[in-house]
Amino acid sequence: MARAAEDVERLEPADRAAWRAWLAAHHARPAPVWLVLRKGRDAPLTQDAAVEEALCFGWIDSLPRKLDEQRWMLLVSPRKPRSPWSRVNKARVERLVAAGLMAPPGLSKVAAAQADGSWDVYEAAESLEEPAGLTTALAAVPDAAAAWARFAPSARKGILWWIAAARTPETRAKRMAETARLAAMGLRANFPESRGR
Template identity: 55%
Template sequence: MPGDTLPPHAVEAADRAAWRRWLSRHQGQANGVWLVMARKGSDHEAPTLDEAIDEALCFGWIDSKQGRLDERRSLLWFAPRKPKSAWSGPHQRRAEALEAAGLMEPAGQAKVDEARRSGLWHKPPA
């Protein structure tokens, strides 16, 4: 079926744990991926938006542009955070909560620590 065709660099994860496993295995090998997400009201299995963003932050990745795949699925681009990118307030709060819960991975913690050292942690996004 045409709706089953995924674009290049697309990843399907049935849940938060599967997305975390993918990030753990590929965090240093990929320049970015389209994560297949469930559209509102869909029965497609995928992590929620909050889960997907939280797990990405744990590994030093960031969400970006969105795309539509079909009636049941959408796409959200995730990529490693660039060294000089400022952290938004919501992402700072998420990262702080993930730190407190002990969920940050070394790569994600390194991005947070570098942002704090360089002043990008509190710099407003452009």
């Protein structure tokens, strides 16, 4: 059962070193934290630095949320097994490894992802390569392929990520069919503004 946002611990480290020290001590805990960050360029812990440190210890960022006029929060949690890796985070890991900053827990998550295939799940989506099943689904629905081609590359990438993240072939096929059905109506699958229409 998902935890309510109010039930998740808040953590406001003084700086990058304090965040890294917290991760070193708590990386094995299963629960997420709301990482409280200050706004502005002078913030002692930037979002990029926070995400880099999280990756070093096998954690990942997800939801941002406004807290007040000076601060905001980022939900950070242990990376789940078989969770796909974005190209951006893979590049971050490459830099962190080269700099000698990756800690054993983070290296372990990377090795597991490379072994189970989740390291490369998003590669085709990042390059806007359509899976064969999607091409077939779009061709089967009148106007779907033409509408799909008009979607912005960023929208197509988001939909391709959603399809690629499906855990079973059945879910993947359903997502491709939904993509074609909605595209024929000019709507983008898995986009909030498309829901409920």
